[in-house]
Each structure stands twice: as C-alpha cells, then as structure tokens.
Amino acid sequence: MKDFDVQVLGAGIVGRCLALALARAGLSVALRPEGARPADGDDVRAYALNAASVELLRGLKVWDALPAHAATAVLDMHVQGDAHAAAIDFSAWQQQVSALAWITDAALLERELAAAVRFAPHITVVDADVPAALTALCEGKGSTTRAALGVAFERVAYGHQAIAARLTSSKAHQGIARQWFRAPDVLALLPFDAPQPQRSYALVWSLPNARAQQLLALDAPAFEHELMRCSGGEAGTLALASKRAAWPLMQANASAWCGPGWVLLGDAAHVVHPLAGQGLNLGLADVAALVGVIRRREPWRALGDEKLLRRYARERAAPTWATGQLTDGLMRLFADDLPLARELRNRGLTLVNHLSPLKRWLTARALNS
Numbered sequence: 578m579k580d581f582d583v584q585v586l587g588a589g590i591v592g593r594c595l596a597l598a599l600a601r602a603g604l605s606v607a608l609r610p611e612g613a614r615p616a617d618g619d620d621v622r623a624y625a626l627n628a629a630s631v632e633l634l635r636g637l638k639v640w641d642a643l644p645a646h647a648a649t650a651v652l653d654m655h656v657q658g659d660a661h662a663a664a665i666d667f668s669a670w671q672q673q674v675s676a677l678a679w680i681t682d683a684a685l686l687e688r689e690l691a692a693a694v695r696f697a698p699h700i701t702v703v704d705a706d707v708p709a710a711l712t713a714l715c716e717g718k719g720s721t722t723r724a725a726l727g728v729a730f731e732r733v734a735y736g737h738q739a740i741a742a743r744l745t746s747s748k749a750h751q752g753i754a755r756q757w758f759r760a761p762d763v764l765a766l767l768p769f770d771a772p773q774p775q776r777s778y779a780l781v782w783s784l785p786n787a788r789a790q791q792l793l794a795l796d797a798p799a800f801e802h803e804l805m806r807c808s809g810g811e812a813g814t815l816a817l818a819s820k821r822a823a824w825p826l827m828q829a830n831a832s833a834w835c836g837p838g839w840v841l842l843g844d845a846a847h848v849v850h851p852l853a854g855q856g857l858n859l860g861l862a863d864v865a866a867l868v869g870v871i872r873r874r875e876p877w878r879a880l881g882d883e884k885l886l887r888r889y890a891r892e893r894a895a896p897t898w899a900t901g902q903l904t905d906g907l908m909r910l911f912a913d914d915l916p917l918a919r920e921l922r923n924r925g926l927t928l929v930n931h932l933s934p935l936k937r938w939l940t941a942r943a944l945n946s
C-alpha cells in the first residue's frame with residue numbers, strides 16, 4: 578500500500594467533507610470508515626446549517642446536488658421564553674441575509690456525501706490503518722483513537738435527551754423556525770418541506786431523561802397531544818410523520834486538539850447541546866480551517882508538523898469556546914425553575930429583542946461559527 582498524505586478516520590459528515598476538501602486541494606486521502614452509518618431514512622434528524630457550512634458544501638459540489646426538498650430556508654425565528662410576553666424574534670430580512678439557516682435532511686446529506694466520495698479520484702476507502710503523513714480523527718464523540726492517544730475528553734452529561742422526529746402540520750410554516758424554552762424542556766420546530774411541502778417540521782425536543790422516556794413510550798396520538806399542549810397550537814395541528822429517536826445530551830471538549838502527526842475535528846474534538854443547532858456547523862468550520870491552514874503552509878513544512886496543526890487548533894479555539902459557553906449558559910439558565918431565574922431570563926429575552934446591534938451580532942455569529 579502506498580503512503581497517503583492524509584488518513585481520515587471516521588466517515589461521518591465531518592470525515593467525508595474533510596476527505597473531499599483535502600482531495601480538492603490535491604492531496605491523496607485514505608478514508609477509513611468504521612461502524613455502519615444509518616440506513617437511508619433512518620436518521621430522522623434535520624440539521625440547521627449556517628451560511629458558512631452551506632458555502633463549504635457548495636464548494637464540494639454536494640449542496641447543489643441535494644434534491645430541492647432536502648433543504649428549507651429559515652426566514653424568521655421566534656424564540657419564546659416561559660412567560661408569554663418574553664420572546665425574541667430574528668428575521669433574515671432585518672439581518673439582510675437570504676436565510677438565517679437551512680434545515681437540511683441528515684440522511685439525504687449523508688447519501689450525497691457518500692456518492693461524492695465514491696467519485697472522488699484522490700480518495701481511497703480503506704479498512705485498516707495505512708501509512709500517512711497526517712491522521713485526522715473524525716470519529717465522533719466516542720472516538721477510540723483519541724482515547725488510545727491518551728487525550729482526555731472532558732464531558733458534562735446534562736441528564737437530558739433530545740427527541741427528534743418529522744412532523745406534518747395543518748398550517749404552512751412560512752419559513753418560520755419556532756423554539757420554546759419551557760424550563761427544563763427546550764422544544765424546537767424547524768420548518769421543512771418533506772414529506773409535505775410547506776407543511777412539515779423537523780422536531781428537536783430536549784427533555785430530562787425520565788420525561789423523554791415517558792414521551793417516547795406514548796403512542797402517536799398521546800405524543801401529538803403533548804406536542805400541541807407545549808406548542809400551544811402556534812404551529813398548527815401537528816402529526817407525527819416518522820418514528821421518534823432520542824440522543825443523550827452532553828457538552829464535551831478534548832484536552833488537546835492535535836499532536837505530532839494527528840489532529841481532531843468535529844464531535845471527536847467538541848460536543849455542544851443542540852439547542853442552538855451548532856454542533857455540525859462547528860465541525861464543518863473545523864474542516865474549512867484545517868484545509869485553509871494546510872493550503873497556506875510553507876512548501877517545506879510536513880503535513881504532520883505539530884506547529885502547523887497548532888495553527889488550526891488556535892484558529893478554532895475561540896469560536897468553539899464561545900459557542901460552548903453560549904449553549905451551556907442558555908441550557909443552565911432555562912434549567913432552573915426558581916421564580917427569580919424565570920423573571921431574569923424572561924426580562925433578558927425581552928431586552929435582547931429590543932437591541933438590534935446585539936441581535937445582529939448574535940445572528941452573524943450563528944451564521945459563521
């Protein structure tokens with residue numbers, strides 16, 4: 578077996594995007610998958626992707642290959658606190674952008690990436706370790722290679738799970754994403770165009786473990802009843818259009834992101850609560866940053882040179898830290914049911930809603946994590 582420039586461990590979205598981006602930069606790439614990816618239609622999640630992620634996927638010729646119903650633009654976002662008057666609204670029009678995010682079908686995105694990898698000339702799919710100048714670990718949060726390297730993964734389990742499912746609605750979504758901070762639940766309805774154009778949502782509902790298990794055990798009509806109770810009917814009459822699945826939630830960070838000949842990206846490096854829809858966006862920003870650092874390297878510098886890899890780690894440290902703090906802070910603020918905490922957070926939401934520069938700043942951050 579010849580030596581490769583880069584060996585990518587893990588064929589999730591981050592690993593496949595990295596392999597494609599490196600191959601486009603002219604490097605020879607070995608991609609080593611392990612474990613089965615969910616079969617088509619099995620992952621009921623839809624990811625809120627920001628402008629920077631869409632740009633990356635477009636550059637990889639993946640975004641424009643997605644079927645039209647695979648991605649829906651979010652034009653407005655309504656975030657509701659646990660007092661009725663406390664809310665914050667974001668609008669693409671006010672922020673002068675074409676969309677706040679694109680809600681993207683997880684399974685269709687994976688399928689398109691897999692096809693792109695199959696046809697990429699510089700990518701070889703391998704089933705064992707191969708010699709390479711650089712090994713990129715994109716193995717997700719449970720990365721075993723990271724553990725074998727002795728890198729600690731400092732995690733805080735929230736004791737919450739996120740239930741995801743697809744829904745249909747009696748009312749058109751009009752491109753509005755809705756989120757309710759209901760202490761301790763966070764309920765999000767993300768506009769989507771499948772299975773029914775204009776009348777579908779992707780659900781992400783974060784709840785304490787025991788409550789999540791109760792909801793999963795309910796039959797469809799009882800689950801839909803709970804959804805209607807919590808959303809107050811604002812998104813119309815909602816019906817389940819898929820199975821329900823749940824993920825345990827945590828915040829985590831690797832104690833080191835690189836070393837001689839190796840580097841971490843995506844969930845293998847950091848995990849955040851999905852309430853701000855930023856985990857994959859961070860991972861794709863890692864890909865863009867690493868490929869940028871590699872493209873700009875001095876001609877004599879080896880790919881596995883730790884000095885080079887530290888440039889990538891430095892570039893990603895601040896945005897990843899800021900997103901982690903924001904999601905963790907929001908999660909904790911709304912987990913507390915004391916009256917004072919409730920009063921403070923609801924006043925805070927109302928205040929932020931009236932501060933246009935702060936809203937613009939928050940939106941810009943979310944669009945370019």
Ligand SMILES: Cc1cc2nc3c(=O)[nH]c(=O)nc-3n(C[C@H](O)[C@H](O)[C@H](O)COP(=O)(O)OP(=O)(O)OC[C@H]3O[C@@H](n4cnc5c(N)ncnc54)[C@H](O)[C@@H]3O)c2cc1C
Nearest residue numbers: 587589590591611612624625716717843844854856857858
């Ligand atoms: C409910 C929910 C909703 C979310 N919504 C959003 C959202 O709206 N927007 C957003 O940006 N993010 C969102 N996220 C976060 C997003 O799902 C993750 O950040 C993203 O999937 C991480 O991708 P990854 O490729 O790094 O890891 P993974 O998807 O975990 O992929 C890792 C791959 O590596 C493989 N692997 C593991 N070990 C090895 C090994 N030793 N060798 C080779 N391969 C290995 C695994 O089998 C897997 O295929 C959400 C998460 C959840 C739970």
